[in-house]
Amino acid sequence: MKRIFTSIKLTMIISIFFMLSATVLVGCSKDTKEKDSNNNINDNHNIVEEDKDNSEAIDENIVKDELTDDLDHQGLVDDEINDKIDINIAALKGPTGMGMVKLMEDAENGNSANNYKFTVAGEADIISTGLIKGEFDIAAVPCNLASVLYNKSEGKIMLAGINTLGVLYIVDTDSSINTVEDLRGKTIYSTGYGTTPQYTLNYLLSLYGMDPEKDLTIEYKTEATEVAAILENSIEAIAMLPQPYVTTVMMSNDRVRIALDIEKEWAKQNEDMGVVTGVVVVNREFYNNNPKAVEEFLNEYEISASFVNNDVDKASELVEKYGLFKAAVAKKAIPFCNITLIRDLKMKEMVEGYLGILFEQNPNAVGGAMPGDDFYYINE
Numbered sequence: 001m002k003r004i005f006t007s008i009k010l011t012m013i014i015s016i017f018f019m020l021s022a023t024v025l026v027g028c029s030k031d032t033k034e035k036d037s038n039n040n041i042n043d044n045h046n047i048v049e050e051d052k053d054n055s056e057a058i059d060e061n062i063v064k065d066e067l068t069d070d071l072d073h074q075g076l077v078d079d080e081i082n083d084k085i086d087i088n089i090a091a092l093k094g095p096t097g098m099g100m101v102k103l104m105e106d107a108e109n110g111n112s113a114n115n116y117k118f119t120v121a122g123e124a125d126i127i128s129t130g131l132i133k134g135e136f137d138i139a140a141v142p143c144n145l146a147s148v149l150y151n152k153s154e155g156k157i158m159l160a161g162i163n164t165l166g167v168l169y170i171v172d173t174d175s176s177i178n179t180v181e182d183l184r185g186k187t188i189y190s191t192g193y194g195t196t197p198q199y200t201l202n203y204l205l206s207l208y209g210m211d212p213e214k215d216l217t218i219e220y221k222t223e224a225t226e227v228a229a230i231l232e233n234s235i236e237a238i239a240m241l242p243q244p245y246v247t248t249v250m251m252s253n254d255r256v257r258i259a260l261d262i263e264k265e266w267a268k269q270n271e272d273m274g275v276v277t278g279v280v281v282v283n284r285e286f287y288n289n290n291p292k293a294v295e296e297f298l299n300e301y302e303i304s305a306s307f308v309n310n311d312v313d314k315a316s317e318l319v320e321k322y323g324l325f326k327a328a329v330a331k332k333a334i335p336f337c338n339i340t341l342i343r344d345l346k347m348k349e350m351v352e353g354y355l356g357i358l359f360e361q362n363p364n365a366v367g368g369a370m371p372g373d374d375f376y377y378i379n380e
Helices: 002-083 101-108 124-133 143-152 196-207 224-233 245-252 262-268 284-289 291-310 312-321 327-336 344-361
Strands: 086-092 115-121 138-142 157-164 168-172 187-191 217-221 238-242 257-261 278-283 339-342
Touching: 086 124, 086 291, 101 115, 101 291, 101 312, 115 124, 124 138, 124 143, 138 143, 138 157, 143 157, 143 278, 143 344, 157 284, 157 291, 157 344, 168 196, 168 245, 168 262, 187 196, 187 224, 196 217, 196 238, 196 262, 196 344, 217 224, 224 238, 224 245, 238 245, 245 257, 245 327, 257 262, 278 284, 278 291, 284 291, 291 312, 291 327, 291 339, 312 327, 339 344
Parallel strands: 086 115, 086 138, 187 217, 187 238
Antiparallel strands: 138 278, 157 278, 157 339, 168 238, 168 257
């Protein structure tokens, strides 16, 4: 009996031992798993944190690069803005200044190569004084005035281009004039006594064998409005007027018609060399200091002149906007204003020929002497 009890006791002890061993093993296994799990979580967290740090570093570098690019671009823009120079430009009301209106708009919108400040003057004297004093750097003026200023300033003014050809027209109210010869024995009313209109008409008449003092009568009036009044009150009147005054008269008097284009009649007798009405001049000192800017202006002016000729509707609006003439008149007048830009050797040839004709009639018309070669700015 004692042996049986001892055997049972031993069996129970062994069972308890195995149960305790199993519990310890399970606990160790669980701790190991939890430890491994915690390690994995920590490792994953570290990876996430590391990726986050790397991502933030990459994002920061991207932002820095973008900021650098923006600053570099802004720097280029600032450099471009800083490279622009201020240029003071003057133009007369009428065809001489009309070719600039697109450039005026571009400058106002900040789309021009440089900062252009335009002055539109009603009298040439304002521009003449400003050019000689250096208050204007570039200007559009009558051709003979450019020569006068060159002589008066001892070469301070340079001729850069022809911007307007002939703008003078013979008009009548009875359709009696069809050729230059038809003017013989007639009375013509005109403006411009002692200036280029008079010299231009006298030369044209001489080409057709007429003496302006013997073969017809020319009555000069001070204002175009005076001539317009004569045309209004006469059924057989003949006059010579410049554009856009021709258009103004025709709009108010349907009996007035264009009889002769002085430009075409002149060119017929001068191997297609027409009348030179308006030119672009540059202050020599300004050019010497800013040759690139002068070229940029002339290139932009050429584009502007082309725009005026090809988009008359828009151009006429700009003509009025910038105070050169009323849009309704400009719209009808622009096709007859011969706006252009002729430069370099062709310019020199045409201007020399035209000034030579004026000089023969009256040396004072060109300033007392023909200008020298340094008068002509030729971009070689």
